[in-house]
Amino acid sequence: MDATKQIVIVGGGFAGTTLASTLERRLPRGWRVVLVSEESYTTFNPMLAEVVGASVFPEHVVAPIRQMLGEGGTSRFVMGRVNGVDRRARHVLVDTLAGAQALRYDHLVLAFGTRAHLDLLPGSAEHALPLKLVGDALLIRNRLLQRAARIELEHDLALRRRLGRFVVIGGGFSGVEVAGEMADFLRALRRWYPRVAEGELQVVLLHDGPQLLPELPPSLGEAAAASLRGRGVEVRLATRARAVHAESVALEDGSTLEAATVVCTIGTRPNPLAEKLGLVLERGRVAAARDLSVIGSEDLWALGDCARVPNGSGFAPPTAQFAVAQAKALAHNLLARIDGRPTREFSHRSKGMMATTGHLKGVAQIGRLRLAGLPAWLLWRGYYLLRMPTLGRKLRLWVEWTWAMCFAADITHLRFTGTREVDAAGRTPGASA
């Protein structure tokens, strides 16, 4: 039997991959780290809006986990979905391409994130598009292209107006970023859709609070709103959506906004795995102690979005920055536990926050420094370029960004149509996004 001891990490997002790559360089002999994740890549979620706006190709916002980890050595990647944990036998139960498998663990780390809340508003599960995965971003981009193509062919003015209005629900980071990218993309694509008049494509951003980006100071929220309005986005503050219908959004004040496309960026729900494990949950997240161990256990640890981690006098927010900081702290604590040394409390002060508001514009707060416009946008791009793993991927992203600044946006409506489907009876070209 293989006597190597194993730290199994569930989830290959920011938290899981940072932890695995930090540990693999520092694990003592006789230990290995095994990372299990549903997909073979990690997604840079903050860059998903750029995929919607065709600023980058989808491949540029993901990184293959096998390339992020060292080859062979002290780490292993298993593609599969974890369905349960047998804590007595210390086994993780995984559905893999080769069927169900049990992975033995000595320490188990939960880093499986959260899911999008699809039915937060009545009708949103059926009619609104979430933005959580690369597939979601591509679907939204295709929907924009499909709407423009259809408007060209329709004569009914009311229908054209409905098809050309794109509503984004939520004025947080992803809502602001996707609204800006959508507005830029729609403006750019009109050149190839000559029968779509200026003003027929419109993005409306709904936010229920008085200020966009409520995590940032009011001046930056106002700058973000001004920047979006400057590129033609209709920003409606203090406006709450009540329900989403096939061709409209019902607002809390009783009015209706006609729109055939709705992108919903609000709400997350717990990963169903969190409930299956039978652990203490707080607000749907696994309750962690200050050293990131799961409360009441010796061999379970939790971090990132799936965990509720105390930080200072409150709790760590579910952001990539905190997931990465927790991964580094947990690597230290796991090594300490293996060596029989005491663990450390997690503590992190936010280094700042930033958001883009479309091409060449953004807002950022780094410590006391507040930036708006081009400097914030450059900072955003520089930061994510640095975070991208491997020199090859950094170069590809940089070339792609530079390319997109010099040449027209890519308006390919790329769908995954197989040869067998091409001639299927009754199939309307472009009908599905």
Ligand SMILES: Cc1cc2nc3c(=O)[nH]c(=O)nc-3n(C[C@H](O)[C@H](O)[C@H](O)COP(=O)(O)OP(=O)(O)OC[C@H]3O[C@@H](n4cnc5c(N)ncnc54)[C@H](O)[C@@H]3O)c2cc1C
């Ligand atoms: C559109 C968008 C924009 C964002 N923008 C920002 C931003 O600008 N700044 C910022 O700091 N944060 C941002 N965030 C939040 C940030 O992405 C998350 O906080 C971060 O990804 C959390 O990392 P994580 O590793 O905990 O979870 P995730 O990144 O969600 O990773 C979880 C991983 O676990 C895998 N998984 C889930 N269930 C299982 C299972 N049962 N078995 C195996 N694998 C499983 C998933 O496939 C996934 O790979 C944004 C999020 C979104 C959706």
